Amino acid sequence: MSLTLAARTRHMTSSAIREILKLTERPGVLSLAGGLPSPDSFPLDALAHASERVWRTQGAQAMQYANSEGLMPLREWIAQRVSLPQWTVRPEQVLVTTGSQQGLDLLGKVLLDPGCKLLVEQPTYLGALQAFSPYEPAFQAWRADEQGPDPLDLARMSGAYGASGQVGSDAIRAAYLVPSFQNPTGHAIGAPRRAEIAAELNAHHVTLIEDNPYGELWFDEPPPAPIAASAPHHTVYLGSLSKVLAPGLRIGYVVTPPDEAPGALDLRARLLQAKQASDLHTPGFNQRLVLQLLSDGFDLDAHVATVRQRYKAQRDAMAQALNHHLPDDCAWQVPQGGMFFWVQGPEGFDAGASLPAAVERGVAYVPGAAFYVEAPQQARRQMRLSFVTLSVEQIHEAVKRLAAHLGGEGRRAC
Ligand SMILES: Cc1ncc(COP(=O)(O)O)c(C=O)c1O
Missing domain, CATH: 3.90.1150.10 (Aspartate Aminotransferase, domain 1)
Known part of the structure; x- marks a missing residue:
């Protein structure tokens, strides 16, 4: 054999x-x-304390299988934390993932076919290339200038100006970027460029995967609002507790477009199925640990x-x-x-x-x-x-x- x-x-x-x-x-x-x-x-002391309380007060539940979407109180907290005055995220839009790395893999699984075009910044996060590669997309380098990825590339690659004149005939399936303090370059895209990218997403109905694990790690002033806030119907947003709390918790999340966005419910259902096939759910103990930490009064x-x-x-x-x-x-x-x-x-x-x-x-x-x-x-x-x-x-x-x-x-x- x-x-x-x-x-x-x-x-x-x-x-x-x-x-x-x-x-x-x-x-x-x-x-x-x-x-x-x-x-x-x-915050090891606070985590140890919260951990002990989870064991004592909800040990059996924490050791039981959990639902695939993630615990509702955690989804509610994430939705609230991500929301902005101009961008309301509802808990139903949030899928808790085992690190945002799993979110990238799940999105690859449900969005990418062999040979379909995926626009990526160059250079870009190596782990995203690793997550997407097995789904065999044709990676396209996203042209950039000092301000960041060129919004006109989105229009060009959306098929809107294709040789055949047929919208969608040669269109990219999606685009991927890390808008704030990118890995590896450290670059943050400014507000005007974000607005231009959002405008092109909205105009050409391109799907953006916006991966934002570093947005809260600003030094002098916060970065502008995520692109998702200006193009919520066309952006799938990823976040993580790895860089703000601890990566060993493996708590990340995917925010899918709102219910009324075309295809949003289908995307959500498929992501959930992909998650079920992958690991059934993100460890319940870790989700409860975060919730306990917060209810103990830990000021994130x-x-x-x-x-x-x-x-x-x-x-x-x-x-x-x-x-x-x-x-x-x-x-x-x-x-x-x-x-x-x-x-x-x-x-x-x-x-x-x-x-x-x-x-x-x-x-x-x-x-x-x-x-x-x-x-x-x-x-x-x-x-x-x-x-x-x-x-x-x-x-x-x-x-x-x-x-x-x-x-x-x-x-x-x-
Ligand atoms: C840009 C980017 N996305 C996603 C991840 C994955 O993070 P995690 O799975 O720990 O949430 C990383 C980790 O370094 C990263 O740099």
Whole structure:
């Protein structure tokens, strides 16, 4: 008997980041590679207390199967937290998922056919490419300028101006973006560009998957409202508690369009079926733990404010270290939130090929090419640096090592 794997497995990729994380477990390596929130930011005491109460007061329910949509009180809380004066989200629109990563997979399952066009930013979140790839879409690079993804590309790719003149004949199935403090670039799309994108979604009935795990991690001012707020009928919005509370809870959510949006009820029903096939439900204990934490009076907003403060100090430290140590022919922008710097190394630098040598020097990063569907030449020079897992002192040392690796240590400093 021989074992034959499904053809779709050829489209499955392992996350370059996870492979790199293995390398960085070596003692002495200062890793700028991970995408992990700072463990110091987890409210462990409050979680321990809430956890004990869940066991004591609702242990059996927490250990029982739960419904697939998620616990209603949690859906209500999420709906309220996401809603804005201009965007009312109802609990029925919320599907609790096992991390927003599961939301991406479920959306891939219900929205994508082999060969259908999916518009993605370049570079984009690697885990989204990983989630969508087994469904074999034809990824299309979303053209961008300094403001972010080009809204006219949506119109162009919507089939509205197709060669045949037939709307929909060659249309993209959906578009995917991370609007605020993107992974990997740290870029946030401004309000005018969001409005333009929303206008094109509304005009051409394109579906947007808006993935927003970092929106609350702003440093100086909050990012503009999600695009979903201006195009609710055409946007499927994903959020997560991973970056504001703890990723180990695996609590994410999908907000589907309101009932009256064409196809919304069908999308919701299919997502639910996909979720049932995938894991039946997100662990009830974890959902109850979050609800208990909140009913114990845990102030999530105050907590997130402390996370922001911590990350901002680390962001500032990295900005200073990069400025001080990196060669002049490197380039980056200081992110206004989130967890990452996106750095372009000097001419001729190959971030992927030279990573093992960097690890030998005791520093690690994620090579930029990993975040592209088809990496352009300049991607070889790019890398993603996380600033949230190391202390301020370690950040300085890590960037010093990186500068030595790039061959430019001290050039800026002198
Ligand atoms: C842009 C983006 N989307 C989704 C996720 C998945 O987050 P989670 O599944 O923990 O909610 C991540 C994690 O790093 C991310 O960066």
